[in-house]
Amino acid sequence: KAGVTQTPRYLIKTRGQQVTLSCSPISGHRSVSWYQQTPGQGLQFLFEYFSETQRNKGNFPGRFSGRQFSNSRSEMNVSTLELGDSALYLCASLPGTGSLGTQYFGPGTRLLVL
Amino acid sequence: AQSVTQLGSHVSVSEGALVLLRCNYSSSVPPYLFWYVQYPNQGLQLLLKYTSAATLVKGINGFEAEFKKSETSFHLTKPSAHMSDAAEYFCAVNGGSNFGNEKLTFGTGTRLTIIP
Numbered sequence: 001k002a003g004v005t006q007t008p009r010y011l012i013k014t015r016g017q018q019v020t021l022s023c024s025p026i027s028g029h030r031s032v033s034w035y036q037q038t039p040g041q042g043l044q045f046l047f048e049y050f051s052e053t054q055r056n057k058g059n060f061p062g063r064f065s066g067r068q069f070s071n072s073r074s075e076m077n078v079s080t081l082e083l084g085d086s087a088l089y090l091c092a093s094l095p096g097t098g099s100l101g102t103q104y105f106g107p108g109t110r111l112l113v114l
Numbered sequence: 115a116q117s118v119t120q121l122g123s124h125v126s127v128s129e130g131a132l133v134l135l136r137c138n139y140s141s142s143v144p145p146y147l148f149w150y151v152q153y154p155n156q157g158l159q160l161l162l163k164y165t166s167a168a169t170l171v172k173g174i175n176g177f178e179a180e181f182k183k184s185e186t187s188f189h190l191t192k193p194s195a196h197m198s199d200a201a202e203y204f205c206a207v208n209g210g211s212n213f214g215n216e217k218l219t220f221g222t223g224t225r226l227t228i229i230p
Contacts, residue, residue, distance in 0.1 A: 004157075031216060043204065043220040056217045090157055094216060101146040101165070101208045103218060105157040 002027065004093050004106035012112045018079040021109045025072050025093030031055075032074040033103060034066060037088040046089075049074055078111075086113045116141040116207040118188075120221035128229045133177075133192040135224045137205030140186065147188045148206040148218070149179055158204065164188060175199070200228045 005024045013019050025032050033056075034046040045058040049068035066076040072093075078085055088110050092103035121136040139145055146165050150158040162173025169181045175198075179190045188205060205221040 033216060033218070035218075042222050043206075043218075045217045045219070048216050050216075058217070092158075092218075101148070101216060101218075102160060102163055103216070104160070105150075107157045 004091055004104055006089075006091050006106040006109050008109060009107065010110050010112075012114065013081050014114050015081055015083060017081050018077060019081060019111060020075055020077045021089055021091075021111075023074045023076075023091030023093075023106060025074070025091075026104055029093040029095050029104075030072055031094045032068055032072065033092045033094075034074070034076050035090045035092065036060075037090060037108070038084075038086070043090075046076065081113045083113050085111065087111060116143075116145055116219050118147075118205045118207050118219060118221040120203075120205050120224050122224055123222065124225050124227065126227040126229055127195045129197055130194050133190070133195045133199065133226065135190040135203050135205075135226065137179075137188045137190065137221060138186050139188060139205075139207050141207060145207045147179075147181065148208075149173065149177070149188075149190050150204045150206060150220075152202045152204065152223075154201075161190070161203075195226075195228050197228050197230065200226055202226070 007022045031050045033048040037043045048056040052068045063079045068074045088108045090108045091106045094103045117140045119138045148163045149161040162171045164181045172178045177192045202223045202225045206218045
């Protein structure tokens with residue numbers, strides 16, 4: 001099976017802009033989670049979607065949003081970008097049931113905000 | 115709420131020596147515990163996981179970890195370090211059998227350096 005894919009891999013934006021990142025989970029997986037990784041804060045959970053519904057949400061401002069489509073692909077959007085949003089954004093997929101919590105991560109999208 | 119603490123942000127070992135990376139957890143429910151590895155400019159790769167089936171868990175690349183409830187620990191070990199083991203290692207916990215809580219809480223990571 002193909003792994004988790006994330007596009008784009010690298011992105012440069014300026015403050016105030018918005019950005020959309022995409023994640024395609026492993027075929028058959030219905031759950032997608034998003035994480036932000038920064039040197040200062042480490043790995044932090046953003047949100048999780050299961051069957052097109054947000055099931056869990058982390059402690060991030062409303063500028064961070066996401067959605068999931070019927071084919072399980074997910075997008076996350078960050079509006080009004082700030083310098084502190086520069087990070088590696090990781091997407092993870094899991095079947096959603098019976099997986100014993102194992103999440104399979106994509107390579108990430110590295111976002112640089114100037 | 116679940117949490118994990120990784121002791122030592124940097125660990126250096128000689129090639130061929132024992133690797134020991136420490137992780138302690140805090141959880142109000144029986145946890146599921148994971149070790150992930152991250153190589154430079156890559157995502158996270160699962161090394162192994164504990165889901166209450168067996169306390170000694172074997173993973174990929176010769177790594178293993180032992181779940182010790184009395185010590186609330188889940189330390190990662192490898193008998194003989196290889197140069198290719200140089201990477202950052204993350205311990206993580208989720209809600210375990212609390213189905214529907216798939217949020218992973220990660221430790222701060224341990225950067226492993228292998229000395230030739």
